[in-house]
Amino acid sequence: MMRNSLSKFGQAIKLPGLSFGLAFTLTGFIIAFSDSKVLSKIGSPLEFIKSAGATAGNAYLALFQGSIFDINLTKSHNFFQGFYPLSETIVIATPLILTGLSVALAFKSGLFNIGAQGQFIFGAIGASYVGFHFHLPLVIHVIAAALAGMALASIWGGAVGLLKAKTGAHEVILTIMMNYIAGYFILWTLKTSQFLRPGRIDPIAPEVNQSARLPLLAGANLRIHAGIFIALAAALFVWWLLTKTTIGYKFRAVGANGQAAKTAGISVPFVLTATMAICGALAGLGGAVQVLGSEHALNADIAGSFGFDAITVALLGRAQPLGTVFAALLFGALHAGGRTMQSNTGVPLDIVLVTQALIVLFIAAPTFVRFIFRLKKLNSSAGLTSKGWNG
Amino acid sequence: MKKPLKLMAVVASLTLITGVAVAPASQAAGKVKLCLALDTGGVDDRSFNEGAWKGAQASLVSNAEYLPATSSADFAPNIKKFVDKGCELIVGVGFAISAEIVKSAKANPKIKYAVVDDAGQDCDANWNCKDVPNVKGLTFQTDEAAFMAGYLAAGMSKTGKVATYGGAPYPTVTIFMDGFARGVAHYNKLKGKSVQVLGWDPANPKSGTFVGNFSDQAKALTISKGFEQQGADIILPVGGILGASYAAESEKSKKSLTIWVDSDAYNTLTAGKSIILSTVVKEIGASIKSVAKDVADKKFTASKYVGTLKNKGVSLAPYHDLSGQVPGTLKNEIRAIRDSIIAGKLKVN
Known part of the structure; x- marks a missing residue:
């Protein structure tokens, strides 16, 4: 039994693991070969390899220092502060887990949710407004703000499901277009007198009240906040919903085969709308957590690329809740570490994007990975049951 | 399954070992460690960053490095x-980063800070601001x-109409447009002409024309063409790279001349x-x-x-290729204007 589940686990992480390793190896080469110091030694092979290895090695060492643990910080501050990079990784991963879950859950129902970006924005707007406009008691304020964000985003997401169910419009087009609407909506919102911070004319809202902020977990010097528990709880919720409830069963049934599910008496319109509403709420919670946890004020690019990275994260996590959590942590680490890599070794932050892109590329092309590693079979479809364009 | 994994582990550990063995380059002594926290848009935005x-x-007294921001969430970290x-000196580039710099x-009174395009003051919710002793604001009287x-522009316009528009109605943008409009007005007063400014009226800022961001070149082009149709033959787009499509288009159509902002567009x-x-x-x-x-001379102040x-x-950049078309008298008048602004005899705001 134990052995069986272990090998199942091995199967599940085989493709992401190999893709990850391959992407890192390739990025190492790119880092080495784009360095003029390395290229100048091309005359002598031994020196060249040594220099290339050192350049790539230093870059990855800096990546580690910037994302997990930095010994230099323990010397200048204290041992605890050495984990500042890990705290940064988790701060970035927290909203990413939530948007990733949003995309992953949609995958399970056979939907491509490209709209996490827009849903994130509405979550952030709702949370910000309740956060700075009202004065509520301590714990209640955070919950109210987060719920407001989730509610707004849930309507925004649910509308996609409803439109698809009633009119047959494709959710990919709907969500992409609604991302644009959300992007301009936040620009407009931040210009209104309700949201504009007094004394400022650039698009930034007032900071949310102290009572609406998520508590810091490790003192004022580290930014890690309680949002990570919310994200983990959401992952647990998605797992429970999908595997332990009737609704989750219906979601998966529609994802596997909509026609069959319909014949079996499942209301497909209900499933589509409910899925997208929950997806919206998840991504919206991501936006709320970003505002209430780390940024504290709404601004025009609050969403960064959290909604788009979510697609990659869900793919890498194979649309599984646990996988999504790990994938989001990995992306958080890459982003946080990229900063140190650029600062300490001069390797541009953009190389992190290259790594991310390569990981996706390899996951999307399992045949290639199988060919490289001479594997007989590589179960690539398990976990991703989206039916693509004609769904 | 096992073999490739092993191979990968070996490769990974080898790179790590070689990496640890080589110490990072040490810092040259005696120079100020200057660090730039950039705004979003990347280091090669042909403008600000x-x-x-x-x-x-180019600073000879410092070793410089920078970090780009992918979104405003990057400012603080x-x-x-x-x-x-x-x-030793941390410079925030752009007023958006100002609050984080302050x-x-x-929190770190021993480090020196500077912020571009903002006074770098500590302001409370009611907008009462006070100076911070280790922050220097770098601002510009671009007007x-x-x-x-x-x-x-007024002196060069054949149609009697010139135009300006901005990326977004930030004070750092509108100050260009204010100066431009007042320069035109000054010309009209001296020469008894009535050259019109489209797109901006300092007395009525709400009517100003703006793209809404600093990246949508297509929209900037549409706005420029609209002004051309209304008869403007010299246009000042205020927003870094915004005017690039328009300049390229206008080079072919010859309908209008462009005045650029920030760094000399000719280069x-x-x-x-x-x-x-x-x-x-x-x-x-x-x-x-x-x-x-x-900072290097230990003369840093928050002023x-x-x-x-x-x-x-x-400054106003050279006329480059168009120098031949600018009349000598106009050149002299502009030089005289510069001198009287410097001498404090002519007020521009």
Whole structure:
């Protein structure tokens, strides 16, 4: 039994693991070969390899220092502060887990949710407004703000499901277009007198009240906040919903085969709308957590690329809740570490994007990975049951 | 399954070992460690970030490095990274980053800070602001140079109409447009003409024309063409790279000339050079160089740096290819205007 589940686990992480390793190896080469110091030694092979290895090695060492643990910080501050990079990784991963879950859950129902970006924005707007406009008691304020964000985003997401169910419009087009609407909506919102911070004319809202902020977990010097528990709880919720409830069963049934599910008496319109509403709420919670946890004020690019990275994260996590959590942590680490890599070794932050892109590329092309590693079979479809364009 | 994994582990550990073995390059002694926390848009934006970074690199008294921001969420951790690295002078590029710079400055009184395009003050919710002793604001009286540009445009316009528009209604943008409009008005007063300014009226800022961001070149092109149709033959787009498509298009159509902003477009643009009448130059790089020198000489103060025509923090760039078309008398008048602004005899605001 134990052995069986272990090998199942091995199967599940085989493709992401190999893709990850391959992407890192390739990025190492790119880092080495784009360095003029390395290229100048091309005359002598031994020196060249040594220099290339050192350049790539230093870059990855800096990546580690910037994302997990930095010994230099323990010397200048204290041992605890050495984990500042890990705290940064988790701060970035927290909203990413939530948007990733949003995309992953949609995958399970056979939907491509490209709209996490827009849903994130509405979550952030709702949370910000309740956060700075009202004065509520301590714990209640955070919950109210987060719920407001989730509610707004849930309507925004649910509308996609409803439109698809009633009119047959494709959710990919709907969500992409609604991302644009959300992007301009936040620009407009931040210009209104309700949201504009007094004394400022650039698009930034007032900071949310102290009572609406998520508590810091490790003192004022580290930014890690309680949002990570919310994200983990959401992952647990998605797992429970999908595997332990009737609704989750219906979601998966529609994802596997909509026609069959319909014949079996499942209301497909209900499933589509409910899925997208929950997806919206998840991504919206991501936006709320970003505002209430780390940024504290709404601004025009609050969403960064959290909604788009979510697609990659869900793919890498194979649309599984646990996988999504790990994938989001990995992306958080890459982003946080990229900063140190650029600062300490001069390797541009953009190389992190290259790594991310390569990981996706390899996951999307399992045949290639199988060919490289001479594997007989590589179960690539398990976990991703989206039916693509004609769904 | 096993073999490739093993191979990968070996490769990974080898790179790590070689990596650890080589110590990072040590820092040259005696120089100020200057760190730039950039705004979003990347280091090669041909405007703001690029100007700041070039200036920092040109500084002889410092070792410079920068961190780009992918979104505003990067501002705080980027500054924190510089604090942990032991930077002696941290420069925030752009007023959007100002609040984070001030926050960090209050927590680290021993480090010197500067912020481009903002006074770098500590403001409370009611907008009562006070200076922070280790933050220097780097601001620019760009309206002085824009005033000259306005006079130039009015003198060069054949149709009697000139135009300006901005990326977004930020004070750092509208100050260009104010100066430009007042320069035109000054020309009208002296010459008894009535050259019109489209797109901006200092008395009625709400009616101003704006793109809404600093990246949508297509929309900027549409706005420019609209002004051309209304008869404007000289246009000043205020927003870094915004005007690039328009300049390239206008080079072919010959319908209008462009005046650029920030850094001399003749040196940075690839297409559209021949219709660049001049540039309202804002020397962000020079301001950073100057504050780096202050830190090196231990003369840093929190008193604001204000770039003016007098200290060459702002200027009107040469006419380059179009120099032949600008009448000698107009050139002399513009030179005289510059001198009287510097001497304090002519007020532009």
